[in-house]
Amino acid sequence: MKKILITGASGFVGRAFAARWQYEYKLLTPSHSELDITDETSVDSFVMAHMPDVVLHLAALSNTWYCEQHPEESLLVNVVGSENLARAAARYGAKFIFFSSDQVYNGNKEQGPLSENATVSPVNYYGRHKLEAEQRIAAILPTAVMLRLTWIYDAPQPAVPHADFVNNMINAVKEGATLTVPVREYRGITWLRDVVNNLPLTFSLPGGVYNFGSGNSVNTYETACCFYEMLYGGDASRIVTPDYERYPLACRNLSMNTDKIFRASGGCICFPATIDGLRLFVEMVPVKG
Ligand SMILES: NC(=O)c1ccc[n+]([C@@H]2O[C@H](COP(=O)([O-])OP(=O)(O)OC[C@H]3O[C@@H](n4cnc5c(N)ncnc54)[C@H](OP(=O)(O)O)[C@@H]3O)[C@@H](O)[C@H]2O)c1
Numbered sequence: 001m002k003k004i005l006i007t008g009a010s011g012f013v014g015r016a017f018a019a020r021w022q023y024e025y026k027l028l029t030p031s032h033s034e035l036d037i038t039d040e041t042s043v044d045s046f047v048m049a050h051m052p053d054v055v056l057h058l059a060a061l062s063n064t065w066y067c068e069q070h071p072e073e074s075l076l077v078n079v080v081g082s083e084n085l086a087r088a089a090a091r092y093g094a095k096f097i098f099f100s101s102d103q104v105y106n107g108n109k110e111q112g113p114l115s116e117n118a119t120v121s122p123v124n125y126y127g128r129h130k131l132e133a134e135q136r137i138a139a140i141l142p143t144a145v146m147l148r149l150t151w152i153y154d155a156p157q158p159a160v161p162h163a164d165f166v167n168n169m170i171n172a173v174k175e176g177a178t179l180t181v182p183v184r185e186y187r188g189i190t191w192l193r194d195v196v197n198n199l200p201l202t203f204s205l206p207g208g209v210y211n212f213g214s215g216n217s218v219n220t221y222e223t224a225c226c227f228y229e230m231l232y233g234g235d236a237s238r239i240v241t242p243d244y245e246r247y248p249l250a251c252r253n254l255s256m257n258t259d260k261i262f263r264a265s266g267g268c269i270c271f272p273a274t275i276d277g278l279r280l281f282v283e284m285v286p287v288k289g
Contacts, residue, residue: 002203004093005052007037007085011196012161012162012284013099013152019058028052032059038082047088048157054091054203056097057082064103067126077167078129086137086144095203096144100134102213102254103127104148104188109250113217113257116148116209130247134209148256150188150213155285166187166278169227170287172239176288179240181224182256184247187254190214190279201269202261210264211256216274219251226275230282 002025005144008014009029015052017025028050035046037059047055061067067074069119082098089096105114107121122128134146162165172179190213216223221242236284258270261269272280281287 002053003028004054004056005030005047005050006056006058007035008057011058011060011062012154012160013135013192014058014070014158015120016154016196017058019199024200029070037084038076038085040084041139043081043084044091047085047092047094049052050120051092052094054095055085056199057085058099060099061126064126067129068124074125074129078126079133082133083136086140088149089144090141096137096141096142097135097199097202098137098146100126100130100146100148100209101247102150102211102256104131104134105256106252106255108253111251111253113215113255114211114253115257116211116260128225129236130286138207138209141207145202145205145207146200146209147212148209149195150190150254150256151189152192152213153281154192155281155287164171165227165285166223166249166281167222169231169239173228173232177239180243181225182219182243182246182252183219183221184220184222184244185253186192186251187220188214188216188271189278189279190271191272192278194271198269198271200263205264206262208264210260210261211258212269212276213256213258214271215258216255223274223278227278227282230279231287232283249265 005028006014061074104120104122106127107123108119138210156167172276224240225236234255
């Protein structure tokens, strides 16, 4: 049985990964207090003591707004912490999987789905630090697999509230609030199930950066209207209103092309388009509340 060290195992993705794969792998899931990734010595000792086959590095400060307010903390956790883990993975021979973000493309002026070769020009600390982490990890450990994730959603879990595309819509409807959604924005939005199911297939990929999530050819406002109609039927305009003001100079385009990972995995890693993923989600999960 492969041994996998998951950092950030108590987080949104880590919990779902552990629940899905607990019987197929031996999972090491230290909490933040048991393994602080910013402590280089602890990271080295932990990896040396447990000798995992794979380090699945999910721990992060993942809130972009928080990172903007606390750039030094973001640098420490998202860059230095990632570097500490990459160094330990290199030293003890573990495959390293790093979760980066589509935010590295924020600021790119191109249209259409972006490949990994597209210009990266992050506009906030979170995106800049994810990009810097990718670069430092690649220098330490060329076999590291760095995945650029989209915004991820899942069904509401009352015990663990989470602000994502699905939860934001359901909460707005429950509260009778209006959801103002940008028209001049293109981004993929991916079901957590698809992320988690595809992850083990990344363990055997050659090192490098890969886009990893659903593509989307329609804008975020259209995506929200479509999702409302799937969930509730009828006219979305009661809840979803278009925001034409955000991103006035150029559309914000984070939508990704996933041809590289599809080819590198021999056609095994694929994601439905965002709208198709949402449709499957609505068919399979009773979420209306
Ligand atoms: N969710 C998304 O939509 C999304 C999109 C793109 C990329 N990503 C990336 O995917 C990864 C997983 O995201 P997520 O949504 O699961 O994040 P999350 O729910 O915010 O979880 C973050 C995890 O990191 C842990 N952590 C934070 N600082 C730590 C430290 N210094 N040492 C050890 N553990 C620490 C947290 O533990 P405590 O809570 O105990 O501090 C928590 O378990 C992150 O790298 C994130 O940037 C997520």
